[in-house]
Structure formats: structure tokens, C-alpha cells
Amino acid sequence: MATVHNKASKEEVASVVLMPGDPLRARYIAEKYLQDAALINDVRGMLAYTGSYRGKRITVMASGMGCGSMGIYSHELFNKYDVEIIIRTGSCGAYTMDLALMDLFIPDSCWSQSAYASIYSGCTDDVVYPDPELWADLWECAQQKKLAHKKGCLHTSDCFYYKKKEDKHLICEEKKCLAVDMESFALLHNAAIAQKKAATILTVSDHSLLKEKLSAAQRQSGFDEMIEVTLDVLWKHAK
Numbered sequence: 001m002a003t004v005h006n007k008a009s010k011e012e013v014a015s016v017v018l019m020p021g022d023p024l025r026a027r028y029i030a031e032k033y034l035q036d037a038a039l040i041n042d043v044r045g046m047l048a049y050t051g052s053y054r055g056k057r058i059t060v061m062a063s064g065m066g067c068g069s070m071g072i073y074s075h076e077l078f079n080k081y082d083v084e085i086i087i088r089t090g091s092c093g094a095y096t097m098d099l100a101l102m103d104l105f106i107p108d109s110c111w112s113q114s115a116y117a118s119i120y121s122g123c124t125d126d127v128v129y130p131d132p133e134l135w136a137d138l139w140e141c142a143q144q145k146k147l148a149h150k151k152g153c154l155h156t157s158d159c160f161y162y163k164k165k166e167d168k169h170l171i172c173e174e175k176k177c178l179a180v181d182m183e184s185f186a187l188l189h190n191a192a193i194a195q196k197k198a199a200t201i202l203t204v205s206d207h208s209l210l211k212e213k214l215s216a217a218q219r220q221s222g223f224d225e226m227i228e229v230t231l232d233v234l235w236k237h238a239k
């Protein structure tokens with residue numbers, strides 16, 4: 001059943017979804033890793049593809065930026081397309097010298113000041129969690145591939161730009177958040193409410209202490225290690 005945001009039919013969407021923020025990262029993943037990838041959505045440019053990875057069906061669909069956008073697409077996937085698992089495969093900004101550019105960050109909790117959860121479901125919790133089995137699978141897979149990876153609390157922010165620069169560092173010190181993205185809080189909350197499974201894996205693309213950052217091209221097509229970890233975990237859970 002199509003929605004106003006997604007023209008795919010229910011049958012065209014797999015039960016497991018890899019979800020980057022960037023639509024062009026979605027296209028890159030589909031073209032590089034999926035066999036017989038078919039474009040199933042392009043409404044608003046939010047590209048989605050379904051294809052086969054090592055013989056199992058996987059959908060790759062972009063979320064766009066921010067909890068509002070992730071909220072729409074993950075709600076529809078869980079509740080209208082019967083998707084069981086979404087793994088956000090994104091970029092993040094590091095708040096700590098314990099993380100370097102291109103390191104993997106696999107958050108075991110996610111804190112946010114966002115009003116998303118209270119507006120969506122009335123839930124006033126400000127910390128959400130990934131599915132423990134998916135989280136453990138991501139962690140173990142990154143370990144097996146001998147990739148630099150860290151765990152800890154992620155900050156999901158409604159803002160990419162700040163007028164008050166010191167806020168980021170207060171969040172790091174007071175809330176013990178090691179890195180920041182803009183979507184995981186909405187995804188993990190929607191999964192919990194729908195009684196589905198979700199987790200996040202991120203590559204460090206910006207460093208707030210070192211003032212280093214990856215280019216747009218690196219963020220679009222430079223994350224193969226993280227993508228391969230995600231695909232291996234989704235493959236394990238795919239039907």
C-alpha cells in the first residue's frame with residue numbers, strides 16, 4: 001500500500017531495511033551491494049531500493065535529516081509496510097578525543113532533548129535504547145572485521161548548527177554523550193512503540209574538538225566498512 005511519501009507497494013519492501021540519512025548514500029549502497037536492485041521509491045527524492053544480498057531480500061531506504069523526517073519514514077515502514085527491522089547506517093559528530101574520524105560508533109543508548117517521543121506517543125523518557133540482539137550483532141561483526149569501534153551514549157540533536165557553541169560540550173560532560181546524530185532517537189522510539197527492532201551504527205564524519213570533517217563525497221560513498229557490517233547483520237535476520 002503506497003503512502004503520500006512512499007510509492008512502493010507492500011510487496012516491494014523487504015522485512016529488513018538499511019536506512020542511511022542521505023538518499024545518494026542509499027543509491028550508492030544499492031548499486032554497489034545489491035543484486036537486481038529495483039528503485040521502489042523516489043517521492044521527494046527519498047530513494048529506496050530492494051534487491052538481493054547473498055541471496056536474501058534487503059531494502060535500502062533513506063530517512064532524510066532530523067527526527068521529523070526519520071519519524072515519518074520509519075513509522076510508515078514499521079506500521080504500513082510490516083517491516084520488522086531497521087538499522088540506521090549514518091554519520092555522526094564526535095564529542096570526545098576517544099573517537100577519531102572514520103571510527104565506528106555503535107550506541108548502546110541515545111539521549112535527546114527532542115519533543116519527538118512525547119508528541120508521537122506521549123512518552124516523556126529522554127533516553128531510548130537499541131534492540132539488544134541487533135546491537136550485539138553489530139558489535140560482534142565490527143569486532144570480527146577488526147574495525148575501530150566504540151560504544152556509549154549517542155546524542156540525537158534537532159540542530160546541526162548552534163549559536164551557543166558551548167552547548168555541545170555541556171551535553172558531553174553532563175549527559176555523557178560521546179557523539180551526535182539527528183535521527184536515532186526517533187527511530188529507536190518508533191521501533192519500541194511498534195514492538196519492532198531497530199539499532200544504529202554510525203561513522204564519525206565530524207570532530208567537534210579537532211575541527212576535522214569529511215567531505216560530502218566521503219559521507220556519500222566512503223562508508224563501505226560500516227555498510228558491510230550492517231548488511232551482514234541484516235542478512236542474518238532477513239527471511
Ligand SMILES: O=P(O)(O)O[C@H]1O[C@H](CO)[C@@H](O)[C@H]1O
Nearest residue numbers: 020021022065090091181182
Ligand atoms: O549522514 P546521515 O546519515 O544523514 O547523518 C547525519 O548527517 C546529517 C547532518 O549532516 C544528519 O542527518 C545526521 O544525523
Ligand SMILES: O=c1cc[nH]c(=O)[nH]1
Nearest residue numbers: 092093180181182206
Ligand atoms: O548530526 C551530525 C552528524 C554529523 N556531524 C555532526 O556534527 N552532527
